[in-house]
Amino acid sequence: MAVTASMVKELRELTGAGMMDCKKALSETDGDMDAAIEYLRKNGEAKAVKKAGRIAAEGLVMAEVKDDKTAAIVEVNSETDFVAKNADFQAFVKAVTEQAMATEAKDMDAFMEEAWIEDSSKTVHEALTEKIAVIGEKLSIRRFEKIVSDGCVVAYIHGGGRIGVLVEAETDVVNDEIRKCLKNVAMQVAAMSPKYVSRDEVSQEFMDHEKEILLAQAKTENPDKPDNIIEKMIIGRLNKELKEICLLxxxxxxxxxxxVSKYVAKVAKENGANMTVKKFFRFETGEGIEKKVDDFAAEVAAQAGM
Structure with a gap:
C-alpha cells in the first residue's frame, strides 16, 4: 500500500514520533495505522500515543445534577468558537442537557428520535435541524451519558465548557464535605484524564498487550541485560503506567x-461515611475530531520527498 503524506501526518500527530520514523513504520506495516503505532512503540520511537486525533472541533460540554442522584452530561459541537459563545447555541445545549436528564435512550440513535423536550411535536433530530438553519453552521449532538445513583453524583465543568466531568460514588453519607470531596475528584479527572477508576477495571488483555510493548521497548533499550532484570523493569514500568491511567x-x-484513593478514604473517615468512587465520565470538546485538513500534508510531502 502506498504511504501518503496525510497518513504520515496522522501517525505523527497520534504518536509524537519523527516524520521519517512514521514513514518507515507505515512502510513496514503496509499502511496499517494501528500496526504502525505498535511498530513505533516497540522500537521506542513513540514516546506516547497522544490522542486519537487532533482536537479541532468547537462547541460545548454541559452537565446537570438533580438531588445528588441523577446527572447527565452532553457534548454539542459547532464549527466555530464564535457560535459556541452564542447565547442561542448555549440555550440549545442546555435544552439538550435537560433532554439527557429525562431520556430513557441507551444510544444516540434512540436519543435523536425521542420527542424534543421543548416541543413534543418534533424529534431531537428535527430540533437540531431547525437550529442549524437558524444559526447557519453545522451543529452536532455528539454524545451523552446519564447516571442514576443510590449514592452521590457531582459534576464539574472546566474552561467554560471545554471539559466536563461526572463522578459517581457509593456513599451512605451525603453532605457538603462529601460533595466537595467528589468535586475535587472530578477536577482531578478533568486535569489528569485517567482511563479507569481502579486497577480492577483493567482487563487482562490490556495488561498482556502492554507487557508485550514494554518487553520490546526494554529489550531494545537494554540488549545486554538478562531476562530476570528485564522482567523486573517491565513490572516497574507497568506499575508506573497504571498509576497514571487509574484514577484512584x-x-x-x-x-x-x-x-486519590487515600484522599477519598480520609474524607470518608472524617465524615463517618462508607464511600467508594464508582464511575466517572470525562468529555472534552472536540476530542478526537479533526475539524479541517490544512496544508501540513503538503509540507510533510515536501520534506519526506514524496
Missing part, C-alpha cells in the same frame, strides 16, 4: 502526599 492510583493533585 494517581497522585492527588491538591496534595502530593496522597493518592
Amino acid at each position: 492510583d494517581q497522585v492527588y493533585v491538591q496534595d502530593s502526599d496522597l493518592t
Whole structure:
C-alpha cells in the first residue's frame, strides 16, 4: 500500500514520533495505522500515543445534577468558537442537557428520535435541524451519558465548557464535605484524564498487550541485560503506567502526599461515611475530531520527498 503524506501526518500527530520514523513504520506495516503505532512503540520511537486525533472541533460540554442522584452530561459541537459563545447555541445545549436528564435512550440513535423536550411535536433530530438553519453552521449532538445513583453524583465543568466531568460514588453519607470531596475528584479527572477508576477495571488483555510493548521497548533499550532484570523493569514500568491511567492510583493533585484513593478514604473517615468512587465520565470538546485538513500534508510531502 502506498504511504501518503496525510497518513504520515496522522501517525505523527497520534504518536509524537519523527516524520521519517512514521514513514518507515507505515512502510513496514503496509499502511496499517494501528500496526504502525505498535511498530513505533516497540522500537521506542513513540514516546506516547497522544490522542486519537487532533482536537479541532468547537462547541460545548454541559452537565446537570438533580438531588445528588441523577446527572447527565452532553457534548454539542459547532464549527466555530464564535457560535459556541452564542447565547442561542448555549440555550440549545442546555435544552439538550435537560433532554439527557429525562431520556430513557441507551444510544444516540434512540436519543435523536425521542420527542424534543421543548416541543413534543418534533424529534431531537428535527430540533437540531431547525437550529442549524437558524444559526447557519453545522451543529452536532455528539454524545451523552446519564447516571442514576443510590449514592452521590457531582459534576464539574472546566474552561467554560471545554471539559466536563461526572463522578459517581457509593456513599451512605451525603453532605457538603462529601460533595466537595467528589468535586475535587472530578477536577482531578478533568486535569489528569485517567482511563479507569481502579486497577480492577483493567482487563487482562490490556495488561498482556502492554507487557508485550514494554518487553520490546526494554529489550531494545537494554540488549545486554538478562531476562530476570528485564522482567523486573517491565513490572516497574507497568506499575508506573497504571498509576497514571487509574484514577484512584494517581497522585492527588491538591496534595502530593496522597493518592486519590487515600484522599477519598480520609474524607470518608472524617465524615463517618462508607464511600467508594464508582464511575466517572470525562468529555472534552472536540476530542478526537479533526475539524479541517490544512496544508501540513503538503509540507510533510515536501520534506519526506514524496
